[in-house]
Amino acid sequence: MEKKQHRSIGRPRKEQGAASTKDIILHTATTLFLENGFPSVSMDDVAESCNVTKATVYYYFKTKTDLFTAAMVQLMNVIKEKSTTILATDEPFKMKLFHFAKGHLQATINIDINVFMREAKLALSKEQLEQMEWAEKALYKELETALSHAMEQGEIPETNTRLATLIFVNLLTVRNSMDEDFKRSISSVDDLAKEIVDFYWSGISGGA
Amino acid sequence: MEKKQHRSIGRPRKEQGAASTKDIILHTATTLFLENGFPSVSMDDVAESCNVTKATVYYYFKTKTDLFTAAMVQLMNVIKEKSTTILATDEPFKMKLFHFAKGHLQATINIDINVFMREAKLALSKEQLEQMEWAEKALYKELETALSHAMEQGEIPETNTRLATLIFVNLLTVRNSMDEDFKRSISSVDDLAKEIVDFYWSGISGGA
Amino acid sequence: MEKKQHRSIGRPRKEQGAASTKDIILHTATTLFLENGFPSVSMDDVAESCNVTKATVYYYFKTKTDLFTAAMVQLMNVIKEKSTTILATDEPFKMKLFHFAKGHLQATINIDINVFMREAKLALSKEQLEQMEWAEKALYKELETALSHAMEQGEIPETNTRLATLIFVNLLTVRNSMDEDFKRSISSVDDLAKEIVDFYWSGISGGA
Amino acid sequence: MEKKQHRSIGRPRKEQGAASTKDIILHTATTLFLENGFPSVSMDDVAESCNVTKATVYYYFKTKTDLFTAAMVQLMNVIKEKSTTILATDEPFKMKLFHFAKGHLQATINIDINVFMREAKLALSKEQLEQMEWAEKALYKELETALSHAMEQGEIPETNTRLATLIFVNLLTVRNSMDEDFKRSISSVDDLAKEIVDFYWSGISGGA
DNA sequence: CATGAATGAGAATTCATTCAT
DNA sequence: CATGAATGAATTCTCATTCAT
Incomplete structure (x- = not known):
């Protein structure tokens, strides 16, 4: 009371x-x-x-789903802006990826966006879903564009940029699967970012 | 009515x-x-x-969380058994990975396990969580052991098997981030599995 | 419907x-x-x-037990206030007891408080129990003080006031054991109050 | 499970x-x-x-109420038998009362029977209630008869035996109102029984 | 004589939502 | 702009009771 x-x-x-x-x-x-x-x-x-x-x-x-949608859209916009800034520099592409990764890993916000989408999909209206998907795509687009650009510049070999984008974003969530012990064993965000980017770089470079 | x-x-x-x-x-x-x-x-x-x-x-x-725990544990056991079978053959390691990937992608079950853990973590008791974590670890262990073995056999270079395991499992969830259009554009599970394993193989092989 | x-x-x-x-x-x-x-x-x-x-x-x-606690505490406070009024007059002590008894018997409320305590004890939290016990004690204290005072004034002989209080309050619940026939046979609340007080008075006076 | x-x-x-x-x-x-x-x-x-x-x-x-009824009837019969034994001796009446009181206080069972009746009244069928009331009356009757007898023998003055019975039984439940502290302060069942019987004896003797 | 499997009716509690002020 | 009071529908969980074996 x-x-x-x-x-x-x-x-x-x-x-x-x-x-x-x-x-x-x-x-x-x-x-x-x-x-x-x-x-x-x-x-x-x-x-x-x-x-x-x-x-x-x-x-x-007006409704809980409205609030949720607004919150997520805004969140993605924030992320997008940060990403844009990072990807707009003229560092070598691998460096950009590293900074991108670091940024994501630092934010608590690296929690899988799909999770929310799935959790919410049942409750959201079509329009709300579209709004969110739109924001989500914009987020990925940024990276995809950068990848295409790097490809054109010959920094990386030809590849399916769409899939390559998804894979990179996905890799950034790998921490969610770690148990507490393992998490602690990783010395720093920098290290993890480096490991992920190195792995990724080898992956897209085709292990030639 | x-x-x-x-x-x-x-x-x-x-x-x-x-x-x-x-x-x-x-x-x-x-x-x-x-x-x-x-x-x-x-x-x-x-x-x-x-x-x-x-x-x-x-x-x-007795409770909803009990049911959930039982369901998840059983699910992981099923997955583990399948994995064991696949990993126990004497194919080359890359082949094993491919079959493993295919198996996962075919099951509806490729949905991120972490998702559930996170969703449920708020509701589960300590014991229930432990049960699930135990089952989850057993699941990963299988693959990790196979990786170690491949390393010893010289099939793949030295690497952090723990992280390498997580990354592979992580890659298998990439489909969750795809929008419907993109999903349809992928011709088959086989193709996706191949892409993922190729990417992964290059990644761990270190793009040397 | x-x-x-x-x-x-x-x-x-x-x-x-x-x-x-x-x-x-x-x-x-x-x-x-x-x-x-x-x-x-x-x-x-x-x-x-x-x-x-x-x-x-x-x-x-917030909960059923909260409601119960609030209800009982309020009830006891009401009773206490009435008791205080009665016991504060300067009638002879036996007269006070009579009015006290009459008041209790008139209220529907003469139902054994312990009953509720026992029924509820299984459900109430420690804090809720304490709240109720505190209110209950306050209730008894009133009468006990009056008894002590009467003792000092020489209106009644020396006795264990605590026990004497409990006994009096207990006697007021005697009606609960009566079957319907017997209840009807008692002409009035006044009569019953008188019987009880007379009995009690003799009891504490030690049948000297 | x-x-x-x-x-x-x-x-x-x-x-x-x-x-x-x-x-x-x-x-x-x-x-x-x-x-x-x-x-x-x-x-x-x-x-x-x-x-x-x-x-x-x-x-x-057949039903929960049947079980309850059976349990209570049996309980009362047990009590009645014990009471009969005690009251059938040829000790002085006050002594009988003392033994009766002691017996009751020793049993955990001195919990107000009315409580159960009230709690159950809402659930019991008419027949079940009658059964229990019948058993209950038999229980009181025993004591009432003994009181009448004592009256005839001149051991106690004329009084309303019915009420006197109820009051005595009532007094035996006084312990239920005690808080834990007070309960502990009472040295023994013997002492409490003695206090109660003394009080009662003075009460019915009319404090003459 | 005793059991395991199942039910239907309710119980406590939560929660998104509404609306007069 | 913000609130307090109220609702209806759902949710988790309990319990007396039934019945084929």
Whole structure:
């Protein structure tokens, strides 16, 4: 029964630089969804984590799936932007891959996106799914384009860029399969990124 | 209104050769969990799919997490057995990998096991988790041992077998990231298996 | 088919002077628990008796045991207040006892509190039990203090006030053992109160 | 899932002096009901405590209420027999009361019978209730007769024997209201019995 | 005499969602 | 802009009871 001290009623004074309620909700929700998965996060959880009431969450997001979609789309956009930055430099391609890998591994966010898609697919409307898929593709596209470019430049041999992209992204999730012991045995994100990129590089280079 | 015809109360007449109810439940549950994930499958769903009542499901499995654990452990055991058979032949190692890959890709079962672990981790008891992790490790161990053996035989260069194992298993899940269009564009399981194994082989061979 | 007309979803229009839903639930629950005992009252029962949905009951009380605890604590507080009033007068002590007894016997509430404690002890958390025990002790303390005071004033001989208190409270539940016939044979609450107090008075006076 | 080792199928060899299954069930049930109350004891609990299956319990007792009724009636008969023995001696009446009290207090069984009646009243059929009430009355009758007799012999003054009986039985349950501390502070059953009987004796003797 | 398998009706609890203020 | 009050449908789990063997 003991509810936590809620902010007092009415419109709160706008603090300078304070994130808007909507943004707070979006970010909090993103974290929660990533950590626990769509079905395990309740609107109550989100509300409580934001120190607002459920009704407030509903004020900004009409349904739970809307919130989820918005959260995931935004997340992918953030990732995409970071990726773009990395891939736009004029380092050698292998270097780019390394930085890309490092970026992904550093974020907690390297959790398999497919997982969420699958978990959510049952609940999302067609439009919501399309939105997410669109964002997801944009994410992959970035890398695929870079791969094509490297191919054209002769940095890597001819290959199916689509599959090569997927494989690389997939490899970045390898950590999820490690048990705690093994995780600890890896000295650093740098090392893991290096191992993955080396492996990948040999793979696409065709072990010639 | 349109409930399916349930069998009447009390002990049912024993049909010869009929699968035991417990097994039916376990198999049905496995499929459902794999298709929809732990939180999205209700005990009602399981019961209905088996044409028994919820109470019957609870007669055999004390809790939902027990059922889930049993289903996953059994699944992993099945996979392990198949893997063992494949890896025990005296084909060249690359051939073994190919058959292993094909086997995995053919089963619906190639869905990332980690997904389930993550989905379920929130609900499972420590003991249940341990059970599953034990089964999972046994599953990987098989392949790791084969890798070590191949290394000793000089079929592949020195490498971190643990990581190499994880990477291979990881690659087998790449299909999950494909959108429907791309999936269709792949002519056959054989082709995909070949692509993956070739890629992997180059990868571990170190592109020397 | 014949569900009562429920109020529609969302916040209800505020009627002036209407008791708060929470209070209604608390009072209704108290009555139901007293009449039927903890295990026999379902949250559905409570909800239906209050003309609200189960979810509403849960909105105010997180669990059934919370509701029970709240109901009992409130009940004991009410009793305590009444007792305090009675015991604070400056009548002779025997007169006080008589009024105290009458008050108890009049309330439906004279049902053995221990009964509930025992019924509930299996379900309540440690904290909830402590809460109830605390309220219960406060209840007895009132009478014990009065007894001590009477002893000091020489109105009654020296005695173990603790035990004397328990005995008196216990005697007030004697009616619960009567069968219907016998209950009817007792002309009035006044008579019964008188019999009990007389008996008690002789008892503590030591039959000297 | 791990069921305990059950006895093997078929009729068990009759051990000499072994209690019949029916008796075991009855006694076990009595204990469980006394300890936890009617609604809190499930047929599963009874079965498990007896190391038989639920179906076996149902073989001997058609319904849960039947089992409860049988258990309580048997219990009261046992109590009655003990009481009869005690009250049939030719000690002075006060002495008889003391032994009676001691007997009751020693048994765990001094738990308010009314409690059970109330708990069960909601579930029992009319016939079952009558059976129990009949047994209960027989129990009180014993004491009431002894009181009448003592009155005739001039051992105690004229009084309403019915009420006097109830009060005595009532006093024997006073321990239920004690908190653990207080219970421990009472040196022995003997002491408590003595206190109660002394108090009672003064009470009925009218403090003249 | 005793059991294992099964059921149907409910129980407690959760949760997405709605709406007057 | 934000909230508190309320709902309906689902979910996990329990339990008295039944019946073929």
